[in-house]
Amino acid sequence: MQSHIVKSFDSETDGLKKKIIELAKNCEQQLSKAIDAFVAMDVDLANAVIAHDEYINHLQRDIEEDAVLFLARRQPMALDLRHLLSVMKIAGELERIADYAANFSKRVSHLKMPPTQEPSDLIVEMAKTCQLMIHDAMDAFLRLDVKKAVAVWHKDDDIDTMFARMVTLVQKQMQENKFDIKDGTGLILMGRCCERIGDHITNMAEDIYFIKTGKTYSGDFEDCYSS
Amino acid sequence: MQAEIINAMSPDAELFQAYSNRTQSMENRSMQVPRGDRRTVGQATVENPKVRCENVDIFYDLGEKKAINNITLDIGQNEVIAMIGPSGCGKSTFLRSMNRMNDTIEGCRMDGKIFLEGKNIYDKDVDVVPLRAQVGMVFQKPNPFPKSIYDNVAYGPKIHGLVRTKNQTDEIVEHSLIRAGLWEEVKDRLDKPGTGLSGGQQQRLCIARTIAVGPEVILMDEPCSALDPIATAIIEDLMDELRKEYSIVIVTHSMQQASRVSQRTAFFHLGDLIEIGPTEQIFLNPIHQLTQDYITGRFG
Known part of the structure; x- marks a missing residue:
């Protein structure tokens, strides 16, 4: 984009961008550590993830304060206004994603025994897909790449499918007494965390679509080719 | 669905x-219209317009310099339309053409047609004196006559023959000052000089003076640029009230003001009308790249 006449306008925008990248990077790491903690049943690592959530909350508040100040001081218009509003929303989505990573980790420390292979693999796959989606969504945000944002939006379908499969599987294994009700419920809740993370990432994709087009994404894949 | x-x-x-x-x-x-495309984007015409400008060209220096290039634009009934654009883009020139104020500028020539309720105001049989009552104007700097507050408002109706008795004049002065939101502040000192009022009050006095002669359209050329934020807010509030009765065209350099007071916004650049559309669209999601560059401060 062409530079702004007021140089400090661009430096403030860049500052916000850097902070949101930092937030996204932290969220990705939180999710990655949560997966590791789950796979290794590592309660210490899980606790570290929970403790780090406060830093993420702090980052989000910081971005929000900067954005409010920017709004008051610069009164952005058009693309700049859409960009700023979306930055505030994306920061909120990322903070919620990190909350789910922390919730996921809490469940790890409550599990009595390591989960069986199949549901465990599905949960890991869901969480890894989420991690990749965050990465792609942030990439789409930085490049204002609508096609990529739309692709991320549709990737959420995979997570929903995996979640449905996982729930059926865990229910079946609970009936077969492969693990107790508490652990089974815990696993479903962990899957649910990933499923909700996927939903928050689709919101991010919608925000990116809005920045670029000024429109709300309808869910139609073709839309990104006409904008 | x-x-x-x-x-x-x-x-x-x-x-x-x-x-x-x-x-x-x-x-x-x-899709976004590229910078180099000089054709107007957006809906320039409206149904049942108050003023219709058709293919307007305006030249200065006996045709040496073209200030306005083939602009077609309607002013709707009861709407505030904002004209924005960098200095020298022709927005004030275009505004002045709507009550033939350009006639007073030597070497200025206008081609095209401007209809006020169906009548071309550039027809030979049009008298500019009543025309300027019908299409009133408020300027950047408040310019009250060096007379009393009362006389400032009463002068127009008197010379236009709108009043015959003292009672009628009193009535029109009070009504105009009330409509301009100034009555309560000046009703006890109507005989005091208009130039003794504050800047914001003077500007409202000028608006009252314009209203007094029963206009249909009010042209405002940066009416708040010399006022403080409170006086500006009062004028903006007044514009919202006035548009119930009149059509208002405002030239402003404040994007925020344009976005607050107008229903439609027109963006001018180097004599061309680049984009015209609903104000919310112009400021949230303009179609033309030039409009976007200008309103976001990236004009280079």
């Missing part, structure tokens, strides 16, 4: 209409 759901949910049909119009205008919009 989405429309049906919203219709069922919203008891307010008007709100629904506004929503669906907005959604439609967003959906129908084309």
Whole structure:
């Protein structure tokens, strides 16, 4: 984009961008550590993830304060206004994603025994897909790449499918007494965390679509080719 | 389908209409128009306009310099239309053409037609004196006559023969000052000089003076640029009130003001009308790249 006449306008925008990248990077790491903690049943690592959530909350508040100040001081218009509003929303989505990573980790420390292979693999796959989606969504945000944002939006379908499969599987294994009700419920809740993370990432994709087009994404894949 | 759901949910049909119009205008919009394209984008005409400008060209220096290039634009009934653009883009020149104020500038020539309620104001039989009463003007710097507050307002109706008795004059002065939101502040000192009022009050006095001769259109050329934020807010509030009776055209350098007071916004650049559209669209999601560059401060 062409530079702004007021140089400090661009430096403030860049500052916000850097902070949101930092937030996204932290969220990705939180999710990655949560997966590791789950796979290794590592309660210490899980606790570290929970403790780090406060830093993420702090980052989000910081971005929000900067954005409010920017709004008051610069009164952005058009693309700049859409960009700023979306930055505030994306920061909120990322903070919620990190909350789910922390919730996921809490469940790890409550599990009595390591989960069986199949549901465990599905949960890991869901969480890894989420991690990749965050990465792609942030990439789409930085490049204002609508096609990529739309692709991320549709990737959420995979997570929903995996979640449905996982729930059926865990229910079946609970009936077969492969693990107790508490652990089974815990696993479903962990899957649910990933499923909700996927939903928050689709919101991010919608925000990116809005920045670029000024429109709300309808869910139609073709839309990104006409904008 | 989405429309049906919203219709069922919203008891307010008007709100629904506004929503669906907005959604439609967003959906129908084309891709971003590149900087180099000088054709007007957006809807320049409206149904049943108050003023219709058709293919207007304006030249200065006996045709040496073209200030306005083939602009067609309608001013709707009861609307505030804002004209924005960098200095020298022709917005004030275009504004002045609507009450033939350019006639007073030597070497200025205008081609094209401007209709006020169907009558071309550049026809030979049009008298500019009543025309300027019909299309009033408020300037950047408040310019009250060096007379009393009362006389400032009464002068126009008197010379236009709108009043015959003292009672009629009193009535029109009071009514105009009330409409301009100044009555309460000056009713006890109507005999004091208009130039003794504060800047914001003087500007409202000028608006009262314009209203007193029964205009149909009010042209405002940066009416708040010499005023403080409170006086500006009062004028903006007044514009909202005045548009119930008049059409208002405002030239402003403040994007925020344009976005607050107007229903439609026109963006001018180097004599061309680049983009015209609903104000919310111009400031949230303009179609032309030049409009976007200008309103976001990236003009280079």
